[in-house]
Amino acid sequence: xxxxxxxxxxxxxxxxxxxxxxxxxxxxxxxxAENVGEIHAIQSTCGVIIGAGGREGSVPSMLEAxxxxxxxxVIVLGTETSYRLAIEVVQxxxxxxxxxxxxxxxxxxxxxxRVESYTAKRxxxxxxxxxxxxxxxxxxxxxSPLLRGALRRTSRIIPRGAATILIxxxxxxxxxxxxxxxxxxxxxxxxxxxxxxxxTLPENLLEAELFGYEPGAFTDARSTKPGLFEVAxxxxxFLDEIGDxxxxxxxxLLRVLEEKRVRRLGSIREIDLDIRVVAATHVNLPAAIRAxxxxxxxxxxxxxxxxxxxxxxxxxxxxxxLAEHFLDRFAKQYRVARSPLTLEIRRALRSHExxxxxxxxxxxxxxxxxxGGGNLFVEDLFPEESVAVDSQTLPFPASMQTIERAAxxxxxRRCGGNKSEAAKxxxxxxxxxxxxxxxxxxx
Amino acid sequence: xxPDSGVDELHGQIRYLRKSRSFAEIRQLLERLSRAExxxxxxxxxxxxxxxxxxxxxxxxxxxxxxxxxHVTRPSNKGFLRRWQLLLAIQLIEDGALHHAEQLLLESLAxxxxxxxxxLIADNNNSLGVIQSFRGEVMHAVTYFRRSLVAWQKLGDAxxxxxxxxxxxxxxxxxxxTAESVPHFNHAEDYFSREGIDEExxxxxxxxxxxxxxxxDLVLAERLARTAVQEASALTVVGIKAAAxxxxxxxxxxxxxxxxxxxxxxxxxxxxxxxxAGVIRAEVLEELALVSVGLEKHADAERCVAEAASxxxxxxxxxxxxxxxxxxxxAAKEGESRYLSPG
Numbered sequence: 001x002x003x004x005x006x007x008x009x010x011x012x013x014x015x016x017x018x019x020x021x022x023x024x025x026x027x028x029x030x031x032x033a034e035n036v037g038e039i040h041a042i043q044s045t046c047g048v049i050i051g052a053g054g055r056e057g058s059v060p061s062m063l064e065a066x067x068x069x070x071x072x073x074v075i076v077l078g079t080e081t082s083y084r085l086a087i088e089v090v091q092x093x094x095x096x097x098x099x100x101x102x103x104x105x106x107x108x109x110x111x112x113x114r115v116e117s118y119t120a121k122r123x124x125x126x127x128x129x130x131x132x133x134x135x136x137x138x139x140x141x142x143x144s145p146l147l148r149g150a151l152r153r154t155s156r157i158i159p160r161g162a163a164t165i166l167i168x169x170x171x172x173x174x175x176x177x178x179x180x181x182x183x184x185x186x187x188x189x190x191x192x193x194x195x196x197x198x199x200t201l202p203e204n205l206l207e208a209e210l211f212g213y214e215p216g217a218f219t220d221a222r223s224t225k226p227g228l229f230e231v232a233x234x235x236x237x238f239l240d241e242i243g244d245x246x247x248x249x250x251x252x253l254l255r256v257l258e259e260k261r262v263r264r265l266g267s268i269r270e271i272d273l274d275i276r277v278v279a280a281t282h283v284n285l286p287a288a289i290r291a292x293x294x295x296x297x298x299x300x301x302x303x304x305x306x307x308x309x310x311x312x313x314x315x316x317x318x319x320x321x322l323a324e325h326f327l328d329r330f331a332k333q334y335r336v337a338r339s340p341l342t343l344e345i346r347r348a349l350r351s352h353e354x355x356x357x358x359x360x361x362x363x364x365x366x367x368x369x370x371x372g373g374g375n376l377f378v379e380d381l382f383p384e385e386s387v388a389v390d391s392q393t394l395p396f397p398a399s400m401q402t403i404e405r406a407a408x409x410x411x412x413r414r415c416g417g418n419k420s421e422a423a424k425x426x427x428x429x430x431x432x433x434x435x436x437x438x439x440x441x442x443x
Numbered sequence: 444x445x446p447d448s449g450v451d452e453l454h455g456q457i458r459y460l461r462k463s464r465s466f467a468e469i470r471q472l473l474e475r476l477s478r479a480e481x482x483x484x485x486x487x488x489x490x491x492x493x494x495x496x497x498x499x500x501x502x503x504x505x506x507x508x509x510x511x512x513x514h515v516t517r518p519s520n521k522g523f524l525r526r527w528q529l530l531l532a533i534q535l536i537e538d539g540a541l542h543h544a545e546q547l548l549l550e551s552l553a554x555x556x557x558x559x560x561x562x563l564i565a566d567n568n569n570s571l572g573v574i575q576s577f578r579g580e581v582m583h584a585v586t587y588f589r590r591s592l593v594a595w596q597k598l599g600d601a602x603x604x605x606x607x608x609x610x611x612x613x614x615x616x617x618x619x620x621t622a623e624s625v626p627h628f629n630h631a632e633d634y635f636s637r638e639g640i641d642e643e644x645x646x647x648x649x650x651x652x653x654x655x656x657x658x659x660d661l662v663l664a665e666r667l668a669r670t671a672v673q674e675a676s677a678l679t680v681v682g683i684k685a686a687a688x689x690x691x692x693x694x695x696x697x698x699x700x701x702x703x704x705x706x707x708x709x710x711x712x713x714x715x716x717x718x719x720a721g722v723i724r725a726e727v728l729e730e731l732a733l734v735s736v737g738l739e740k741h742a743d744a745e746r747c748v749a750e751a752a753s754x755x756x757x758x759x760x761x762x763x764x765x766x767x768x769x770x771x772x773x774a775a776k777e778g779e780s781r782y783l784s785p786g
Contacts, residue, residue, distance in 0.1 A: 021451055027458050109522070120561065120598050127599030130637075176626060192593050197623055200615070201582050209586050223549055226556070231593050333636070334670060359625070370666045383662070 002122075004028040004115040007045045007071070009036060009062060011055040015077060015100065019051075026111040036065040043070045046118030047111070050094070052078040063093040075110060128189045135181040140174070141325050142318035146310035154178065157305045158186045164257060166242075166302045167280040169309030172357030175280040176240065178309060182278060183236040191235030194228050198249075199241045207249060208265060217266025229262040229273055236276045242302065243283025243294060254298045277302075312354040312361060319349050322358060326365035327376070339375050348378045379409055379437055408436035450484070457490050469494040481507070482514050485523045492530050499719060505534035525551045525563050532570055537721075539759035541574050548574075565594035565603055572610060579762035581618040585611060602643070605634030609647055616650065617762075621657050628654065642683050645674045649690035661698045668694050685711045685723050693730045696737065704734045722763065725754035729767050736774040744775070 006028045008019050023030035028046065033039045042048065048071045052059050059076055066074050075096045076089045086097040098107040137151055157163055165182060167175045176195070183193045201209060208218070212227030228237060239245075245253065256262050257277060261270045279302050288294035312319055323341060331338035341349075354360055368380040411422040412433070423433040453472070460469045473481065473491040481488045488511050495504035508531045514520060515527040528551035535544035548567050555563035572587035588610045595603030612627035628651050635644035648671040656664035668691035675687040688711035695704035708731040715724050728751035735744035748771050755764040 027455060123599030124597055125599065127596065127601060127604075130601070134633075192596055194589075194593055196589070200585060200620065200623060205582050205586070209589075223553055224556075228589075231590070367660070367663045370663060370670070383660070 004046045004118045004122075005044070006030050006111065006114070007039045007042060007048045008032045008051055009039070009048065009066070010034060010051040011058050011062065012051065015051045018077075018100070022049075022108065022111055026108065026115045028111065028115045036062070036069050036071075039069075042066070043072070045072060047072055047114040048074045050074060050076045052076055059089055059094070060092040063089075067093055073114060075107070077107065125190060128184065131180070131184040131193075132189055135177070135184045137181055137185060140177070140181065141322050142315055143321065144310065144315040144318045146314055147318060150178075150307050150309055153305075154182060154307055155185075158182055162274070162276050163305050164276070164302055165278045165305045165307060167278065167307045167309060168285070169280075169282065170311045170355075170357055171282050172359035173309040173311060174358055175282075175309060176238070178307065179236070179238045179240075179278045179280060183238075183276070186236075186276075188235045188276060192232050193236050193238065194232040195238040195240060196228060197240045199244045203246045203249060207252070210249075211252070211262060212264040214264055214266035217264070221266065224264075227262060227264060229256060229275065230271055232275050234274055236278055239277065239279045241281055241283075242279040243281035243285055243288060245294075247293075247295070250295045250298050254295065254301055257298075257301045312357045317350070319354070319361065320346055322361055323349055323365055326362050327369065330366050330369040334369060336369060336373050341376065344378060345376050345381070348381060352382065377434075377437065379412065405436050408433055412437060454486065457487065461490065461493075464497075466494040466497040470498060470500075478510065482511055485511065485514060485520055485527075488514075489523060489526050489530060496530060496533055499721075501534045501537040501719075504530065505538070508534065525554055525560065529563060529566050529570065532567075536570065536573060536577075537758070539757050541577060541759040545571065545574050561594045561597045565591045565598065565600070565607075568594065569607065569610065572614075576610075576614050576617075577758065577760035577762055579765060581614050581762075584614045588614065601634045601638050602640055605631045605638070605640070605643060608634065609643065609650070612647075612654075613650060616654055616657065617766075621654060624654060641674070642678055642680050645671050645678065645683050646686055648674065649687045652690050652694060656694045656697055661694060664694045665691070665698060681714055681718055682723055685715045685718075685727060688714065689723065689727045689730060692727070692734070696730060696734045701734055701737045705731065705738060708734060721754070722758065722760065725751040725758075725763065728754075729763075729770070732767075732771055733774045736771070741775075744771075 004027065006023065006026070008030060010032060019030045019032050022028075031039060031045075036042070039045070039048075048066055050059055050062055050066075063074060063076075073095045074093070075098060076094045077098050077100055078085065078089075079100060081099040081102060086099075089097040096110065098104075098110075100107070137155055140147075140151060142148070154165075157165065165179075167178055169175055179195070180193060183189060196206075196209065198206065200206075204218075208221070208225070208227075210227050210229060212225050212230060213221045214224055215221055239253075256273070259270075260273050262273055263270050283294075285294055285299050285303075289296045289299055312322075320341065323345075327338060327341070349361075356363075364381045365376075367383075368376045371377075371380045408422070408426065411426055412419055419433055419437075420430060423430045426433065456472065457469055460466075460472070469490060473487055473494070476487065481491060488507065492504045492507045492511070495501075495507065508527060511527060515523045528547040532544040532547040532551070535541075535547070548571050551563060552567040552571070555567060568587045568591035572584045572591060575581070575584035575587060588607055592604060592607035592611070595607055608627045609631040612624040612631060615621075615624035615627065628647055632644060632647045632651070635641075635647060648667060652664045652668035652671060654664075655661075655667060668687065671687040672684075672691050675684040678684070688707050692704045692708035692711060695701075695707060708727055711727045712724070712731070715727065718724070728747040732744045732747035732751065735741070735747060748767065751767055752764060755761075755767060
C-alpha cells in the first residue's frame, strides 16, 4: 500500500523548514509545489496545505484552483492570528486556518487524523481487493454442469447491486462461500459483509441484533445500539439458515425488504437502507410454506434471484478435483509430501455419499493427511466405515476375506495407526496389510 | 519558529514500532522519558500504556493510566479520552473488575460510534465480548464479537478480522454450538496464515484440536494438538506453548492416556512458571485436576481445583468457574469440595 501523501502549495518561504518536519511526525510523504499544476495526482493525496505565511491575500484564488483540481481537504497555514482572516479563508473554501507557531499542535493533529483516515480507507480497499481475489469465481472449484450453471446465473446477477438472492442447498455445499463471492465480486465489495446465522440466537436477541435498539426499549437496553441492517448499510447482509426464522421475525424482515427502511426497537425514527440481502437455507421452503412454518410472501420477496447449489453427490467428478485441492492445501499446511490420489482412494471418494458435502470432504482430507503423513488411506478418510466393518456386528457366517479385513483394520486402530506394528503383530507383511485395509470402506 | 524535531522523530519511531508490534522496543524507548514528560504528551503516554498492556505488565499499565486521568479529562484532550478508557478497561478486566470495565467500554463505544472511529469500535466490542464470555453470557458475547468483526472489516485489518472469527469460534465451541464454530475457526486460520501471524494460527490449531475432540474424533484431535505443540515450540510466546500443551493434555485425558496427559499438563505449568497467573494457567490446572482424579491422586486434584477456582474468581470469570465445578463434580462423582463452596 502506498504511503499517505500530503501536498503543500507554498506562497512564501516562511515555513520551508516545517514541511519535512510535518511529514516526519505524521508518517506521510510531503510533496511541495509552488502552484497547483505541479502537484501529482492531487485527488489521491490525503490533504492539501496552503502555506500562506504573509501572502494571505493570494489564498482565495489558490483555493479556487485547488477546488477545480478536485483536491481533498485543504487547510491554510498563516502567520496572522486574526479571526476575521480565519473566517474569510474558511468561507473561501478551506476546511480550517491555523496560525503558526501558536496552532502548530492543532495543525499536527489535523494531519494525523487525515493520514489515519487515508490509511484506514486504503487498508479497507486493499482488504476488499484481497477478499475479491480469495473469493473470485474462478477459484470456486468444480466443472460439473450443475455447479457451473449456478455460478453462471450468479455472475449475471451480481451487477444488479440490490437484488435479493436466495441460496438453497444442503449443509456444507458452500452457501456462505457463494454469498461472500457475490459480495466481493460486486460493486459493494468495499462496504461491509455482515453475516448472521438465524439459529444461533434466541428470537428476542436476534431481533435486537438485527434491528438495533434505543435505551429503555427492553430491560437490558442501557444504550443505543445500531442493528445489523444499519451496520451493513452500503454492503451485504447475509442471513444464514433463514428457513429457521420465527414467524414474528419473518413478518418484520418482510417489512424491511419491502420498504427498504428499518426502525430500531424503542424508536420511531425510520432509517433508509441501501443493502443487498443474501439469504440461505437448507430447508425446503415450499414445503415449509405448505406446513405453515414459513410465509409465502416473504418467500416471494427473498426468491427474487434463486440459486441452488448442488450437493457433492450430484457433482460427479468435482469430488476428485476438490479432494486434490484440499490435499494440496493440507500437505502444504502440515509440511508433508503430497502423494497422488490412488485408484482405490478415487473410487472411495466417488462412491461415498457425502452427507456433509464439501465441509465433510475437507475434514476427511485434512484427517487423512494428518494421520497418514502425506499418504492417504481409505480408513483415515472414512473411520466410521472402518469401525463398522470390524465391529462385533460382523455377519455370521462371514467370508474369510471379510474376517481378515476386519481383523486388519482393528489391529491398525489398536496400534494407534502404526501399520508397521500392526503388520508385525498380525504376522503378515506390510504390503499384505495395505491390501487388506485399502479395500475397507469401499462400496 | 522551529518545531521540536526530536519529539516528532520519536512519534514517528513509535508509530513504526507499533505497526510491527514491537512492544518491548516501544517500552524501552518510552521508559527513558520522565513521568512528567510522558503525561505532557498523551500520545506517547498511551503508547507506553498500550505496550505495557500487550506485554502483560498490567499493574504498571494501570498505574500509568490512572496518573494520566487528570490530563485526559481536560477538554483540550478529549480526543485521547476514548483510547484511555479502552486501555484502562483492559487492565480492569485483568483485575476482575468486570463491571467497572464494562461501564468504561460502553461509554467509549458510544462516543466512538458517533465519530465512526472503527478502530475503537472494534477494540471496545472485542473487550465487551470478552467480559460477556467471562460471565457466561455467550449470546451477548457473540453479538459483540460480531460487531468487532464488522469494524475490523471496515478497517481492512485482516489480523483483527481473524481475531474476531477466532473469538466467535471459541465462544460457540464452549457453548456447544460446534457446527457453527467450525467456519469461524476456518476463517481465522485462513486470515492468520495469509498475514503470516504464526502465534495466532497455532492458537487456532490448538482450538480446532479441541473441537475435533468434542466431535468425538480423538485420533485426529490428538494429531492436530501434537502439531500445535510442535509449531508452538518454534515460537517465543510462552502463552501459545502453554495453550497448545493444555489442548494436548486435555485430549490425551479424554483418550484415556492419563500418564502422558499428566506429564504434558505439568510441562505446560513449567512453561508458565515465570508468568503471572491468568486464564491459561487456570485452564491447565483445571485439566490437571481431572487427570489427577483419573489417576486417583485426589489430594493433587483438590489442590489444582482450589488454585484454578481461585484464579477464575479473581478474574471474574464465573463462566470458567462454573465449568470447573461441573467437570470436577462429574469426574469425582461426589459433592463439591470444601474449596468450591461459595463465600
